Amino acid sequence: MNYPNGIRKTAAIRHGHSVPTKQSYGNRGMSLEEDINSTNEYYLETNQAIIHKKPTPIQIVKVHYPKRSAAMITEGYFRSKSTSDYNGIYKGKYIDFEAKETKNKTLFPLANIHEHQFEHMKSIIHHGGICFCIIRFAIYNETYLLEASNLIACWENMLNGGKKSIPYETLKQEGYLIPFKYQARVDYLKIIDQLYF
Amino acid sequence: MNYPNGIRKTAAIRHGHSVPTKQSYGNRGMSLEEDINSTNEYYLETNQAIIHKKPTPIQIVKVHYPKRSAAMITEGYFRSKSTSDYNGIYKGKYIDFEAKETKNKTLFPLANIHEHQFEHMKSIIHHGGICFCIIRFAIYNETYLLEASNLIACWENMLNGGKKSIPYETLKQEGYLIPFKYQARVDYLKIIDQLYF
Numbered sequence: 130m131n132y133p134n135g136i137r138k139t140a141a142i143r144h145g146h147s148v149p150t151k152q153s154y155g156n157r158g159m160s161l162e163e164d165i166n167s168t169n170e171y172y173l174e175t176n177q178a179i180i181h182k183k184p185t186p187i188q189i190v191k192v193h194y195p196k197r198s199a200a201m202i203t204e205g206y207f208r209s210k211s212t213s214d215y216n217g218i219y220k221g222k223y224i225d226f227e228a229k230e231t232k233n234k235t236l237f238p239l240a241n242i243h244e245h246q247f248e249h250m251k252s253i254i255h256h257g258g259i260c261f262c263i264i265r266f267a268i269y270n271e272t273y274l275l276e277a278s279n280l281i282a283c284w285e286n287m288l289n290g291g292k293k294s295i296p297y298e299t300l301k302q303e304g305y306l307i308p309f310k311y312q313a314r315v316d317y318l319k320i321i322d323q324l325y326f
Numbered sequence: 327m328n329y330p331n332g333i334r335k336t337a338a339i340r341h342g343h344s345v346p347t348k349q350s351y352g353n354r355g356m357s358l359e360e361d362i363n364s365t366n367e368y369y370l371e372t373n374q375a376i377i378h379k380k381p382t383p384i385q386i387v388k389v390h391y392p393k394r395s396a397a398m399i400t401e402g403y404f405r406s407k408s409t410s411d412y413n414g415i416y417k418g419k420y421i422d423f424e425a426k427e428t429k430n431k432t433l434f435p436l437a438n439i440h441e442h443q444f445e446h447m448k449s450i451i452h453h454g455g456i457c458f459c460i461i462r463f464a465i466y467n468e469t470y471l472l473e474a475s476n477l478i479a480c481w482e483n484m485l486n487g488g489k490k491s492i493p494y495e496t497l498k499q500e501g502y503l504i505p506f507k508y509q510a511r512v513d514y515l516k517i518i519d520q521l522y523f
Contacts, residue, residue, distance in 0.1 A: 179449055181409055184383040187399065202384065202402035212378055216413060218420040221454030225415075252376055257418030 161230040161265045161272065164314040165215065171312045178318060180217030180224055186210060212249050213260075219318060220326060223258035225250075226317075230265040236294040237264055239287055247284050250277040259325055263307065263317060266297060273304035274320045358427040358462045358469065361511040362412065368509050375515060377414030377421055383407060409446050410457075416515060417523060420455035422447075423514075427462040433491040434461055436484055444481050447474040456522055460504065460514060463494060470501035471517045 159167075165182070172178040191204035213227040227250075229241050242262070253260040260277035275295075283295050305320045313319075356364075362379070369375040388401035410424040424447075426438050439459070450457040457474035472492075480492050502517045510516075 173449075176449075176452070179446075179453055179455075184381040186381040187384045187386075187402070189384075199403055202404075203400060205384070205399035205402055206396055207399075218422075218450065218453045218455045221420070223415040223418070223420040249376075252370075252373075253415065255373070256376055256415045258376075258415045 159314070161228050161263070161267075161315070164272075165228055165263065165317075168313045168315045168317070169215070169217075172318065178217060178219035178224070180215055180219065182215050183210070183212065209243065211245050213246060219259070219321065222325070223253070223256075224321070225253045225258050225260045226263060228263040228265075230267055232267050234266075234268050234297070236296050237266075237300060238294045239284055240293065242280070242284070247281055250281060254278060254281075259321060261317075261321075263315065264300060264304065266300075272307045272309075272315055273300050274307050274317055275300060275304040276324070279303055356511070358425050358460070358464075358512070361469075362425055362460065362514075365510045365512045365514070366412070366414075369515065375414060375416040375421070377412055377416065379412050380407070380409065406440070408442050410443060416456070416518065419522070420450070420453075421518070422450045422455050422457045423460060425460040425462075427464055429464050431463075431465050431494070433493050434463075434497060435491045436481055437490065439477070439481070444478055448478060451475060451478075456518060458514075458518075460512065461492075461497060461501065463497075469504045469506075469512055470497050471504055471514050472497060472501040473521070476500055 162182070169178075169180045169182070172180060186208040187202075188206045188208050189202055189204075190206070191202070193201045193203045195201065213225050215228065216223070216225045218224065227242065227246060229237070231237050231241070250260050254277060262275050262277065262280050263272060264275055265272040280295075283292070287293050305323075308316050308319055310316045359379070366375075366377045366379070369377060383405040384399075385403045385405050386399055386401075387403070388399070390398045390400045392398065410422050412425065413420070413422040415421065424439065424443060426434070428434050428438070447457050451474055459472050459474065459477050460469060461472055462469040477492075480489070484490050502520075505513050505516055507513045
């Protein structure tokens with residue numbers, strides 16, 4: 130199997146193809162998105178949960194319909210999401226989360242998440258869903274789960290003149306380090322079990 | 327506001343813009359997808375439920391990055407979905423459904439739904455979610471809610487040599503006619519309330 134570029138590789142993983150590279154077997158070289166997608170596939174295969182990444186919304190402007198082959202989009206633009214990246218069902222509960230990776234050493238900038246996404250998170254909590262954010266500090270190769278309520282508090286604090294970021298130390302204290310496992314590379318349901326079930 | 331073609335109009339509705347045309351005020355001229363999207367917007371605005379249509383998955387092959395303007399996709403292809411069209415949360419419950427419109431007068435062909443979508447529905451039920459299909463007979467302007475369990479039974483019957491479609495009369499008996507309302511054009515949560523709450 131040959132994946133000529135990043136987009137294709139990601140698209141392949143997103144659509145359920147396995148990517149048998151050396152990188153699959155270590156804890157390095159995979160993006161947070163790839164790790165979460167492979168974790169979700171594992172959850173699906175082992176019948177633990179149904180959680181999918183939502184496709185990137187694309188505004189389609191021009192489509193070419195060649196004879197005897199598939200319709201081709203020849204002009205399209207990326208659109209911003211009004212919701213979160215991932216949602217699904219776990220133990221009968223609605224699960225909804227966002228995933229963000231930072232190369233920063235000391236903090237996670239709140240600008241990484243848009244206002245309408247915070248509104249979406251509030252709304253999910255209001256309706257009784259489980260909502261959180263998975264944040265990876267790439268430099269430490271550490272991935273944390275931070276509950277949406279916590280993230281919303283930081284954001285509202287920022288709106289009132291407070292910090293525009295979450296310090297790494299705060300995330301270590303208030304977030305939950307997600308264990309790395311061979312099959313569930315970002316085993317976030319382990320944390321969800323501790324918090325909600 | 328000017329929507330030059332069907333795709334743009336649909337994309338605009340999908341992303342939450344209102345489309346102030348004459349057609350919005352009657353029970354005709356809107357597709358099932360447009361009606362459901364506007365219903366979902368109404369549910370969201372009135373804080374009843376958070377249900378979104380998933381974006382169409384697109385395989386992106388080539389992207390052009392012009393100076394000083396947005397990245398443009400110059401080669402992309404439509405991909406088939408492995409899940410359903412809509413999902414979200416209502417009264418704390420996970421909701422997941424598919425929507426299909428037929429111009430047929432007497433039956434709904436099961437070929438409209440793919441095998442992996444049936445598998446997805448089974449899995450949703452297994453995990454305790456609410457799963458169904460909204461089916462519109464365009465010719466009668468009637469829209470029905472059919473529970474996934476019912477649809478799966480029809481499909482398994484087909485695999486055992488039974489009918490390849492659901493007769494209109496069966497849908498009338500076993501499905502639930504969804505009321506049309508001015509604001510909630512396909513007020514399916516009314517049926518869900520009767521069935522589950």
